[in-house]
Amino acid sequence: MTSDITVFVNPAAGRGRGARAAPVVTEALRDAGYEVTTVQGRDAATALDGARAAVAAGTGALISVGGDGMAGLALQAVAGTEVPVGLVAVGTGNDFARATGLPVRDPAAAAEAAVGALESGSTRAVDLGRAGDTYFGTVLASGFDSRVNDRGNRMSFPPGRFKYDAAIVAELASFRPIPYRMQLDDGPETEMEATLVAVGNGPSYGGGMRICHEARMDDGLFDITVVGPCSRRTLLRFFPRVYKGTHLTHPVVTVHRAKKVALTAPDVTGYADGEPLGPLPLTAECVPGAVRVLVP
Known part of the structure; x- marks a missing residue:
C-alpha cells in the first residue's frame, strides 16, 4: 500500500466538528509517516470529483471526515476499487461507522483506529446497496x-x-x-x-x-x-x-x-x-x- 493517504473532509459536518477533527486526523497520519493530501469541495459534486481523482491516482486510502453524507460520497468514490475507506465519524447520524464498529464522535480514537489498520493492513470487506448509479x-x-x-x-x-x-x-x-x-x-x-x-x-x-x-x-x-x-x-x-x-x-x-x-x-x-x-x-x-x- 502506498504511503500517500487522502483525507476527505466536510468542514461543516456536525456543526463544525468536521473542521475541528481534520487536523487531528492529518497529524496522526503524518506522525505515523504518511504523506497526506486533503480533499474537500465547495459542494458535494466537486468534493466527489476530487475524491474520485485521488482514487484514480492510486491513493493508499480515502479517509472520510464528517457524517453519513460524507461517508456516502466516499463510498461512491471507492466502491468496486481496491482502495480502502477509513471513517472519522463526527456528524449527526454516523450510522455507517457505528455499523462497522468504529468510534463515533471521537476523532482521536477514530484516527488511531485508521492508523492502526493502515499499519497492519487490516480491512473488512463490506457489502453495499446500489440503486441506479448510487451506492x-x-x-x-x-x-x-x-x-x-x-x-x-x-x-x-x-x-x-x-x-x-x-x-x-x-x-x-x-x-x-x-x-x-x-x-x-x-x-x-x-x-x-x-x-x-x-x-x-x-x-x-x-x-x-x-x-x-x-x-x-x-x-x-x-x-x-x-x-x-x-x-x-x-x-x-x-x-x-x-x-x-x-x-x-x-x-x-x-x-x-x-x-x-x-x-x-x-x-x-x-x-x-x-x-x-x-x-x-x-x-x-x-x-x-x-x-x-x-x-x-
Whole structure:
C-alpha cells in the first residue's frame, strides 16, 4: 500500500466538528509517516470529483471526515476499487461507522483506529446497496420516514433537528397508508399497503434507529423491513422501539431477505444514507464485498 493517504473532509459536518477533527486526523497520519493530501469541495459534486481523482491516482486510502453524507460520497468514490475507506465519524447520524464498529464522535480514537489498520493492513470487506448509479451503506428508506424528510427539507423553521420533530407531527396529521408494489429478487410482484418499507444493507439510520435490526453487512443480502398499515396511535407507540430493534416482533412488522428489491409507490421519495435518491419506482441490489473498510 502506498504511503500517500487522502483525507476527505466536510468542514461543516456536525456543526463544525468536521473542521475541528481534520487536523487531528492529518497529524496522526503524518506522525505515523504518511504523506497526506486533503480533499474537500465547495459542494458535494466537486468534493466527489476530487475524491474520485485521488482514487484514480492510486491513493493508499480515502479517509472520510464528517457524517453519513460524507461517508456516502466516499463510498461512491471507492466502491468496486481496491482502495480502502477509513471513517472519522463526527456528524449527526454516523450510522455507517457505528455499523462497522468504529468510534463515533471521537476523532482521536477514530484516527488511531485508521492508523492502526493502515499499519497492519487490516480491512473488512463490506457489502453495499446500489440503486441506479448510487451506492449506499446503510438503509434505503421509503414511506412515512422519507415523507418526513421531504417535509423537513422544505421547512426553514424551526432550526436544526427541531424542524424534523415538527415535520413528524405534521406528517402524522395527514398520513395514510401507502399502496406499494414490491418484488423480491425474481419473484412475483406483491401489492400491499404499508406505512414504510426500509431496505437495509446495515441495521440503522437516523442516528441509531435500528429499523433493520438484524441486517448484516457481509452476507450478500438485504433485510427489508415492512411496517404495515397502522393507526397514528400505533405508529407513535411503535417508533420508540426502533432504537433497540424490538419493533421487529410487533404484529404490523414483517421482515424479508433478498439480494434485489424493486419498490413502486405513488408520491414517495427514496432516501439512501439520508440523501434523496429520487421518486419511486426504484430497484436496489446488494453488491457483496463492494468496499474494504479500514478496521483495527
